[in-house]
Amino acid sequence: xxxxxxxxxxxxxxxxxxxxxxxxxxxxxxxxxxxxxxxxxxxxxxxxxxxxxxxxxxxxxxxxxxxxxxxxxxxxxxxxxxxxxxxxxxxxxxxxxxxxxxxxxxxxxxx
Amino acid sequence: xxxxxxxxxxxxxxxxxxxxxxxxxxxxxxxxxxxxxxxxxxxxxxxxxxxxxxxxxxxxxxxxxxxxxxxxxxxxxxxxxxxxxxxxxxxxxxxxxxxxxxxxxxxxxxxxxxxx
Numbered sequence: 001x002x003x004x005x006x007x008x009x010x011x012x013x014x015x016x017x018x019x020x021x022x023x024x025x026x027x028x029x030x031x032x033x034x035x036x037x038x039x040x041x042x043x044x045x046x047x048x049x050x051x052x053x054x055x056x057x058x059x060x061x062x063x064x065x066x067x068x069x070x071x072x073x074x075x076x077x078x079x080x081x082x083x084x085x086x087x088x089x090x091x092x093x094x095x096x097x098x099x100x101x102x103x104x105x106x107x108x109x110x111x
Numbered sequence: 112x113x114x115x116x117x118x119x120x121x122x123x124x125x126x127x128x129x130x131x132x133x134x135x136x137x138x139x140x141x142x143x144x145x146x147x148x149x150x151x152x153x154x155x156x157x158x159x160x161x162x163x164x165x166x167x168x169x170x171x172x173x174x175x176x177x178x179x180x181x182x183x184x185x186x187x188x189x190x191x192x193x194x195x196x197x198x199x200x201x202x203x204x205x206x207x208x209x210x211x212x213x214x215x216x217x218x219x220x221x222x223x224x225x226x227x
Contacts, residue, residue, distance in 0.1 A: 041220050043154075044218070
């Protein structure tokens with residue numbers, strides 16, 4: 001069963017707008033990771049946030065983590081058509097190293 | 112850039128046939144994962160290996176699926192006999208991981224399998 005649940009399932013925005021995706025999970029985690037998947041390709045790691053971190057930035061990406069609410073958000077600022085992809089959150093439990101993926105958010109950025 | 116390589120990229124075969132999917136992990140990575148992705152179930156972990164030893168294959172149907180790592184440069188996933196419900200995209204990923212480790216996984220581009 002999936003650990004994470006992304007919200008929304010699909011998001012369509014215009015180029016230049018910001019995109020926010022949310023992820024909720026159920027168990028205690030060591031870290032949470034976000035991945036991107038372009039159509040017909042494998043997943044690409046975007047950013048990792050540890051359980052003792054609250055916010056992390058990488059270029060146009062900003063990730064927040066609230067362990068008390070068991071939730072995370074991914075913000076993509078100034079979106080581009082090339083950001084069109086599915087975005088997945090994945091958690092690593094405190095007791096292991098395997099990733100458990102959510103169902104993903106399909107982001108469409110219209111030019 | 113180092114990449115995980117999967118072959119074949121596409122496979123179409125009839126039910127009952129044996130299917131073998133191959134993966135070359137990134138050199139130096141100690142952990143290899145096999146995932147299956149479908150519209151209905153999303154991404155499911157089938158099995159993973161650390162230092163070539165199987166650690167967890169609880170996600171795999173044991174009667175028809177088998178995963179091996181004959182050497183550090185090759186991981187295989189076999190289905191025998193294949194069934195239409197096995198149709199999916201199978202991903203291999205590798206990483207430098209340990210318990211509670213905080214390193215990303217690197218994915219191949221998958222094998223798109225269709226069982227007729």
